[in-house]
Amino acid sequence: MAQTSETQTRSMLLNVGPSHPAMHGVIEIQVELDGEIIRQADVEIGYLHRGFEKECESATYTQCFPYTDRLNYVSPLINNFAFAEAVEKLMGLKVPERCEYIRVIMSEISRLCDHLTCVGASAMELGAFSVFLYMIKAREWLWELVENVTGARLTISYARIGGVKGDLPEDFVPTCREVLSKTRGVIREVDQLLTRNRIFYDRTRGIGCISAEQALNWGITGPFLRSSGVDYDVRKAFPYSIYDRFEFDIPIGERGDNYDRYLVRMEEMEQSIRIVEQALDQLPEGPTNVDHEGEVIEPALMADLGKFGQTRGLLVNEALIEPTLEGSQRRYHERVNADSPDDWLPPKEQVYSSIEALMNHFKIIMQGHGVRPPKGEVYHFVEGANGELGFYVVSDGTDRPWRVRCHPPCFPIMAALPTIIRGEQLADLIPTFGSVNMIAGELDR
């Protein structure tokens, strides 16, 4: 066959994903390549759509919590609290001080987990595998803390309307301080490995740039926006919960590229540690309103006695609940839950021993009763690990939300991704996509 001297060029369409090792979650990016340069890109999402918003409409407010866990599988606590706070805002509930502190502490720990995962995974994709292992090691310590408090690592369902499931375990404060100082060590180690690393620098500096104006136009928030030099952080701009009580800085970048996003995330982890440390210092004890004359008995025995009507003396007993639910005994219940018995489940001890608590329990659990916010709508927003996380809840006055809308922080970033990666090399897609920290659970709902 005779060879022609002219080479024909044509672009190639390449599917990256939906199941690809470098795609964190199921997502498809179709790129049109000219050699190695991306000419066009299209992002296809929805592979993880589970109908969260539809599902919430047929569940009671309390039943929505497990769904919110599954929105963000790296920092589920923030989603949990955000939804709880949205409903509380609608109802005008005020949670106790101690609960506010617990929420802040747990949120910041989640933010740490999220940033550790994001930086670790991005570094791994650029070849720094040990960084990934170091960071996952630190995340493991933090998740153990989360497990001690909530009883689960991921599917935590820890928030309640008007409070949290249980108080912190007894040894939480010293353990947490120790874990934080160890985590700080890991962050410093990673900083030494990556920040001045030639390969890492060359692969991330000047790649995936977005200007402040562009980022705002796309509605991008969080570290992605801050890397381009806008100091917008919900915790400072619209302080919710008790964030106005802590001293912390908002790191911002200059160029809005992947390297700046890495630096912003690294510094934010330090700031989160600062917030948690201050919160641990200020953590109020709060009243523990229970008399301790009774004995500590097995919960099963307590339930049996209650069922047979042998409630004499049960009210002063305390159920022994082990071990992950430490902090959910009656002794702790009141100091982490709002003072409105109509909205939170009474502690089990009271349910089995007093008619009032039993009625409250019944009314909250039974269909057609439950927590009933007044008619209205609310948009509550918090600073999630990736940006502003919002819940728009519309209530029609019944026990089920009329509409729950979750505004996922990575949604606008993914919408902007084709514009960001256009004109760059295919290999640079990976660090840019990594710095988005896309959470498919949230994106697809």
Add this chain to the structure above:
Amino acid sequence: MAESKVLQRVRERFGAAIIDTHSALGQDTVIVSKSAIVELARFLKEDPELQFNVLLDLTAVDHWKRKPRFEVVYHLLSLANRSRLRVKAPVGGADPELETLSALWPNANWYEREVWDMFGIRFKGHPDLRRLLLYPEFEGHPLRKDYPVDKRQPRIGPQD
């Protein structure tokens, strides 16, 4: 309660097109007739005093059996003034339709695709109104209240 400055200013400018305003739970809300939505959005974005430069969220609510049936809800943020505004535009009819905002804010593109996907509200002038989360062969719009929550659709998997 006195109307906030933002609401006053919007009302002055768009008197007749504004259906209602309220500030329930401290969140300013404007309900505007759908014909004025683009004009209002442009005004809010470009007015030197208000500067609502970020479109944070765009969604819809199906008020079944109410007329008009749907409400498209916009959440705006003014970074300069650190203030927020909710804009709602009721749309109804058998084939609900609304002007697109994707020329003003590029991220409206995806949000509107999602609203089309979930509620079947059409955005006039949208450059690429495809389904976003669901697959093209999906029938119906699942976040409508008359779509049963347990309805199953068989066509999953790749098509030719």
